[in-house]
Amino acid sequence: MYAMRRWSARHSSILKTLYHQLENLLVKLYPRFEKIGIQKIEKPLMFIEKPTKSFFFDSQSCGQCTLGSTGMSCPMNCPKTIRNGPCGGVRANGKCEVKPEMDCVWVVAWEGTQHLKPEERAIQIVQPMLDWRLKGKSAWLRAAEQKVRELRS
Template identity: 50%
Template sequence: MWSGRVLRLHNRPRLLEGAYRRSRRILRPFRRWMVPGSKVEIVFVAVERMLKGFIFDCRMCGQCVLHSAGMTCPMNCPKEMRNGPCGGVGADGSCEIVPDMECEWLRAWERSREMRFYGDEILHAQAPLNHRLQGSSAWINDFVGVAGKTPDGWGE
């Protein structure tokens, strides 16, 4: 019954940003063991699913941009928009698809303004989601450079 939303961790972007930065620093020395498809990835996927699911309602896209979106998961947008609101945002900030839901991107923008280190990353365009990474470890994909690659044919 307890979730990150119940505990309101998702409303503390600066705290989450600090946890993200510390996690990157702690994990960096272990990069050589971070191999997509390895047994290490199985552990990472389980931990990510539990922690990020608990706090952010993570969809396990494999290309996490939480730090670039105000520590808010853009995959929770019903349209899975990765680069800002769709244009169907209600005057009250509601989602056009799920009217009783606040627009994830308005939430992301507000939270990004509270972040010290990654707050301006919300201004950078994200490449389209690579659906082949669905269910894989975003941490491993990030460390090996897979998450940041632009899908073939995009931007040419």
């Protein structure tokens, strides 16, 4: 998993493009999802989302994905689950203070953002606190819902 997590950060540009295509597809399908019922769609969608994101990003399925702004590095892999930048305990060699054998998730995130276009580098945007009630829910569906709301208003 760890090697794949590093690979994903190195290939963040390609993965972000694929994610945008998926998001656009989900936005187009969203009216159908509403007719069926969003709750009925979430479980089958998570059947695809969870293993995919787990494989590529070692995603923790928090339901509030920030991969697009963190260089395709899941901040929830931080042993301290810090969502907004390194804790200050990053070692001089870029390793985690809690797990010295692991690269700091935020060092990997910074490296991942360097592969993105300058206008896509959103790592400095402060992320809201994690809503633990959304853990295990579809972040893909939530992102599509947010985009649909923006388009409707």
